[in-house]
Structures are given as structure tokens and as C-alpha cells.
Amino acid sequence: MNIGFIGLGVMGLPMAANLVAEGHSLRVHRVKERSRSLLDAGAIAADSPADAAAGAEVVILMLPDSPDVDAVLTGADGVLSGLAPGAIVLDMSSISPSVTRDLARRTHEAGGRYVDAPVSGGEVGAREGALTVFVGGEEADVAEVLPLLEVMGGRITHMGPVGAGQVTKVANQVIVGLTIQAVAEGLALAEASGIDPDAVRKALDGGFATSRILELHGARMAARDYTPGFRMRLHRKDLGLALDIADELEVQTPGAAAVATQMDAIIAAQGGELDHSALFRTLREETS
Numbered sequence: 001m002n003i004g005f006i007g008l009g010v011m012g013l014p015m016a017a018n019l020v021a022e023g024h025s026l027r028v029h030r031v032k033e034r035s036r037s038l039l040d041a042g043a044i045a046a047d048s049p050a051d052a053a054a055g056a057e058v059v060i061l062m063l064p065d066s067p068d069v070d071a072v073l074t075g076a077d078g079v080l081s082g083l084a085p086g087a088i089v090l091d092m093s094s095i096s097p098s099v100t101r102d103l104a105r106r107t108h109e110a111g112g113r114y115v116d117a118p119v120s121g122g123e124v125g126a127r128e129g130a131l132t133v134f135v136g137g138e139e140a141d142v143a144e145v146l147p148l149l150e151v152m153g154g155r156i157t158h159m160g161p162v163g164a165g166q167v168t169k170v171a172n173q174v175i176v177g178l179t180i181q182a183v184a185e186g187l188a189l190a191e192a193s194g195i196d197p198d199a200v201r202k203a204l205d206g207g208f209a210t211s212r213i214l215e216l217h218g219a220r221m222a223a224r225d226y227t228p229g230f231r232m233r234l235h236r237k238d239l240g241l242a243l244d245i246a247d248e249l250e251v252q253t254p255g256a257a258a259v260a261t262q263m264d265a266i267i268a269a270q271g272g273e274l275d276h277s278a279l280f281r282t283l284r285e286e287t288s
Helices: 014-021 049-053 066-074 097-109 123-126 139-152 163-191 199-202 212-223 230-250 254-270 276-284
Strands: 001-008 024-027 045-046 058-063 088-091 113-116 131-136 153-160
Touching: 001 049, 014 024, 014 123, 014 139, 024 049, 045 049, 049 058, 049 123, 058 066, 058 139, 066 097, 066 199, 088 139, 097 113, 097 163, 113 139, 113 163, 123 131, 131 139, 131 163, 131 199, 131 212, 139 153, 153 230, 163 199, 163 212, 163 276, 199 212, 212 276, 230 254, 254 276
Parallel strands: 001 024, 001 058, 024 045, 058 088, 088 113, 131 153
Antiparallel strands: 113 131
16 A cells, blocks of 8 residues: 555654565655664655655554644644545544544545554564554444554454544553553562562462563563653653543543652653653652
């Protein structure tokens, strides 16, 4: 397929690379030094979002936050100004469900179609083409982009109409955030008692406490390796979305609020670019 791809960050770059390797034609915007390998593999650099959208059957967005997606879609030289009639905007960013529904409406008014498909799985999942994908959109539109999603993801679930994917991702981020915090607290207790936290992590593997988060993020915590697979500031953004939705729907989310406060402390101490497993720092280390 002819694809426009915008957002070549930690996860976007390997996602785009997997599409190129599968034989798809990509026009990519915001190419930096670390993403020039895409050009070597055959992708074409686009001068603007509109240029990336020119001639594309699908335009994929993998951007940090709601304002970024809004600006890239609707701003000067935005995607909607270059979108071909009937083309699909496939937003794989994690943004506000209400903003998603508004952008879908504006895309339809411009003659296009819209699918939201936020992902979970971090950089490792993006590299391996094994992301978990939560999809919102019309059945026919989802079926059309499914071959692309299958290149980038392992578990792909159509959750309902536009916006349903984003709501599911918000729920995912609440569960992931609280689980990281639980692992951090358990390993902090072990370490403070004089027991190697990595030995505890391995001992728990296969028991009732086992999880992908214990396996991967527990190892990061034990090694104090906070190289970002998913940045703290982005997870905090997602928890902000969760708290906003909870407030709107009058749902109690005390755990999410507590983890958000922990993240705020790390971000205030210049830790926003660290991996979200750095929640461990607030328990065992200085946050500066």
C-alpha cells in the first residue's frame, strides 16, 4: 500500500521500518538522523504532513499527545489538506477519546475516513511487530487497515466505533501504571530487607504475581536501567486522560491518582524522559 507515516519516535520508527520491510511504500515526515535508515530502506522523505498524505491510501500517525495529532491533521499544510478522497487516517497515538471523535468528524468532512488504533507493548513490541492494538472505527475501514496492523501488532482487537480504541488504551495504562507501582513497592521492600530484588523477581516468576511487567520492568528496576522503552512523561499524560474521563463519568480511581502523583515527583526532578519503570526511584533512590 501507499502509506504516509508521521511520528518516527521510539516506537514509530520501528513500526515504520517493519512496514517498509514488508514491501509497503512509505512517505515519512519528520525524518531525523536516527530515522534516516528508513530512507536507505526505500522510504521517501516528505516536506510536510500534507506532502506525506499526498497519494496515500492510509496515513498513519504515531504522535505524543492530542495537540500534536490535532496540529498535524488540521494545521497549515496538515494531513487533511493533502488527504486523497476516501483515504484513511490511522491514528496509532494515545490521545483523548473526545479529541479522537472530533478529529474523526473533521476527517469525514474533508472526505476521508478515520480509525483509532493506539498500541501497547513499548519499544520491544514495536521492534518485534508484536504490539497489542486496540481499534476503534467502522467495520469496513478496520478491515482495510488490518493487513497493516498485522505487520505492526500481534494481538489486534476491534473494540467498537471511533474512540473505543482510545478508551481501551486508557484502561490499559491505568492497569499498567498500577502494576508497575506494585512491582516497584514489592521489590523495594525486598531490597530494603537485604534481599536481591532480581532474585525475588525470578523467584516470583510462574507464581500468582507473575506478569510481563514483573519480568521486564522488574529487571529494569533491579539493574537501575531506565533507558526509555516508554517514557514517564507519556505515561503520565495517559493517566491524565484517565483521570479526566473518571472525573467526567464520576468513577473513583484512587490508585491511578496515587501513581500520577509519584510520576509528577519524578518528572519534576527531570525524570520525564526516563522509562516508566523509574517509579522505583521514588521508593529507593533520590529523584534528582
